[in-house]
Amino acid sequence: MSWQKELDELERRKQLAQKMGGPEKVERHRAKGRLPVRERIDRLVDEGSFQEVGALSGNGEYDEHGHLVDFTPSNFLTGRARIDGRPVVLAADDFTVRGGANDGAVGDKLMASERMALDLKLPLIRMVDGTGGGGSVKNIENQGYALLPKLRMWPAMTQNLATVPVVSLALGSVAGLGAARVATSHYSIMIKNTSQLFIAGPPVVARIGQVLDKNELGGSGIHARNGVVDDEAASEEQAFARARCFLSYLPRSVDELPPRAEPIAPKSDDYDWLRSAVPAESRRVYKMRPIIECLVDEGSFMEIGSKWGRSLIVGLARINGWPVVLFASDPYHYGGAWDKQASEKFVRMLDLAETFHLPVVNLVDVPGFQIGLNAEQEGAMRYGVRALTAVAQTTVPWCTFIIRKAFGVAAGGHQSDGRFNFRYAWPSARWGSLPIEGGLEVAYKREIEEADDPDAKRAEIEERVQSLTSPFRSAEAFVVEDIIDPAQTRFLLEEFIDVVIPLRKTGARSFGYRP
Structure with a gap:
């Protein structure tokens, strides 16, 4: 007996699935500057590595004899692939079929993708382009009833955040559940001008009197600056490259340790310029990013969230090939003071370090929390306290360099006092409950007012008190462990890594990642 007839039918169905929404809709999709879903997958993963799951799911049309006449594939693709030789799970919307809205077996496939990543302990990459399973108004008429939102996949999505790296790419107009899936990740990207993210899109928002186009309402220019997404890419290709780069720093799950890359020396072995990197005049700003690039393996610093919470620079980097999470103050924004956004950004990145066993490097120049009416109205203290609590909960190794200012409660979170941490101060460092300049008017108010x-x-x-704030006076009292020549910073980072790398432990943490 031959099964050739069935094999031919199988091949026919696979070919129909490859057509996606059909040539006309695929070309219309391309005309908007967006790649078809299968091409996206091919460009993201290692060549020929995609093993699709559920390729035959969708809606078939049959004649009176039960023969397949036409087939509309599910608009949700999932499966396994490899990126740089390492296995991952993919979950990708096909906008050319019903605009990415709920269709065919999409709901079950979405659940299957989340469970596949969770149970196989593989990184998950979501390529979101539509509502991503939330359904459409047209479905109400087709089904004859409205669905009650239940979010069946949310427990698995929450477990995934605590178990495997999750990357989400918003590649078109994503709304509702699609938008929520993008934000529920460790790293998220939008494409400038071609992707938008909404709670509800322009037609719905127009009903409340706000007439806006898609980019005005939910473009990357909004969400890369408010922290809903981490980054804004100029093209889909650039987004794919950043997703691959992000995953290269992380283990496949919490049950493994972050992999070491080939060690690359810093761009220069001349560190003497660090001795003059910080101006002697405390009111003068300086650029922190060149200091970062000088200290880490050349080309290894991947900044995350550069357009929001801008008084704090965060990202991933490598020291002798070992991945770390890096924090650094940016004195160009609020003098490095923490506002609401900076605190949120800090917690998000610290949770990533804690979840995936990454040592922390912290370059500190913090004058405190942002002050003023706007800070009070935003509730900066509430978000700041949350950040300080996150510091106290960490168990990963820390290495802190106090570059210049460390004042107030915000600076108190430069590391956890509940355990031993590596800590060094540059000679330019100054610290205290608040800057001398800001406290004199209060502490010596009467003496100043009564003077001739x-x-x-x-x-x-001020001159008298400033003489007492020298870090050397604090070092005498062991307030700070060591004051170092800035030119020795890279050497001490390498020593930190050598000591702590063997101490890293696998396993889930006592609390989950908070998106």
């Missing part, structure tokens, strides 16, 4: 020359008296007091 208040300005001269203020200057006299």
